[in-house]
Amino acid sequence: MIKICVIGGGAFGTNHLRAFKQMERKGEVKLLALSDLNEEILEKQQESFGVKGYTDFRQMLEAEKPDAVTIATPDHLHKDIALEVIDRGLPLLVEKPLDVTVQGAREIDRKAREKGVFLQVDFHKRYDPYHREAERIVKSGELGEIQYGHVIMEDVINLPRDCFPNWAPRSSPVWFLGVHFYDLLTWIIKKKPVRVVATGIKRVLRNMGVDTYDSVQAKVEYEDGISLTFDTSWILPEEFEAVVNQEFRLVGDKGMIEVDSQYRGMRGCFRKKGMKTFNLGFFEKTEDKWGNEEYHGYGFESIMDFVYNLRFLRQGGKIEDLKGKVAMGEDGVVTTSIAAAVMESVEKQGIPVGIRL
Numbered sequence: 001m002i003k004i005c006v007i008g009g010g011a012f013g014t015n016h017l018r019a020f021k022q023m024e025r026k027g028e029v030k031l032l033a034l035s036d037l038n039e040e041i042l043e044k045q046q047e048s049f050g051v052k053g054y055t056d057f058r059q060m061l062e063a064e065k066p067d068a069v070t071i072a073t074p075d076h077l078h079k080d081i082a083l084e085v086i087d088r089g090l091p092l093l094v095e096k097p098l099d100v101t102v103q104g105a106r107e108i109d110r111k112a113r114e115k116g117v118f119l120q121v122d123f124h125k126r127y128d129p130y131h132r133e134a135e136r137i138v139k140s141g142e143l144g145e146i147q148y149g150h151v152i153m154e155d156v157i158n159l160p161r162d163c164f165p166n167w168a169p170r171s172s173p174v175w176f177l178g179v180h181f182y183d184l185l186t187w188i189i190k191k192k193p194v195r196v197v198a199t200g201i202k203r204v205l206r207n208m209g210v211d212t213y214d215s216v217q218a219k220v221e222y223e224d225g226i227s228l229t230f231d232t233s234w235i236l237p238e239e240f241e242a243v244v245n246q247e248f249r250l251v252g253d254k255g256m257i258e259v260d261s262q263y264r265g266m267r268g269c270f271r272k273k274g275m276k277t278f279n280l281g282f283f284e285k286t287e288d289k290w291g292n293e294e295y296h297g298y299g300f301e302s303i304m305d306f307v308y309n310l311r312f313l314r315q316g317g318k319i320e321d322l323k324g325k326v327a328m329g330e331d332g333v334v335t336t337s338i339a340a341a342v343m344e345s346v347e348k349q350g351i352p353v354g355i356r357l
């Protein structure tokens, strides 16, 4: 039985807890404990998930002796924790992005390799069945050589304004949203990014006291002349029909594909709430036959896959065998390299920035 501890039990850490609790009920994992600096959150999650709680993650690791750890702390707080976890030889799942500096991401990846520790990065867009199909189509050659493409990922303003205004200034639409699709599209086209040109605007959120970019538009050039543009922002009105608006298209020599990852065919209109769409692919809450909450969808599958990968390794599988199948440290480095180059170009007002992998 794989014994797991979670570090960071905020908004997304809750999904780690849900995933492992549900796996625990099926005898697939043992959820030992949660560490969170915030005592209120810790108390609430202890009550909801029946786990032990620690404010100090080191103390938790010492006392609980887990087999593996997941990290869902704010973006800029992944690195130091990840390095300590790796030092202890524990396999880990790190929320995206691996780190917010290329140097930091490289350091985490290098240390994991040196120690032979399995390091997975939670890029769940790869688990969306539509995205998997897009990857399969591109790999099959049906589109011919890819020439260009376009991506949109936009969040409603509540997230940076209300949910994490304290750390939004240390993040951006690039670090919070862009990384999802930088990883996804790089995985789909299987080419190396070489250069970016990007611009961004700080206005709406800054005027509300949250000093971060509202939006960033980036053109990422890959080898073989492929060029993809990424529109990212987190200032959509809260009246928007979903928390996130997301889509992409890819055009090749022989065809094109378009994926609307937001509107999946079901929508409703509700008093005071207006229009709402449902993305059950990401997150579907049901009940098991005992009345326990049960979650499905790619947002959970990527977290659960961490456990299946650990089992594979326990049964004698090699980390090398998971390469290309799972987002690991080196994918985290590529994505962080794109995001860092985008931010550098934004800061330099659109000057092209090269990516050296």
Ligand SMILES: NC(=O)c1ccc[n+]([C@@H]2O[C@H](COP(=O)([O-])OP(=O)(O)OC[C@H]3O[C@@H](n4cnc5c(N)ncnc54)[C@H](O)[C@@H]3O)[C@@H](O)[C@H]2O)c1
Residues within 6 Å of the ligand: 007, 008, 009, 010, 011, 012, 013, 035, 036, 037, 038, 041, 055, 057, 072, 073, 074, 075, 077, 081, 095, 096, 097, 122, 124, 164, 176
């Ligand atoms: N995969 C996804 O779709 C997705 C979605 C949202 C957020 N995320 C990622 O998840 C991470 C967390 O985001 P969030 O929205 O849950 O943020 P959040 O602010 O809601 O939660 C972060 C939690 O980490 C805790 N924390 C900070 N430092 C800690 C430490 N040293 N030890 C223990 N706990 C610590 C905080 O107290 C807080 O409760 C971020 O990296 C974010 O980018 C991923």
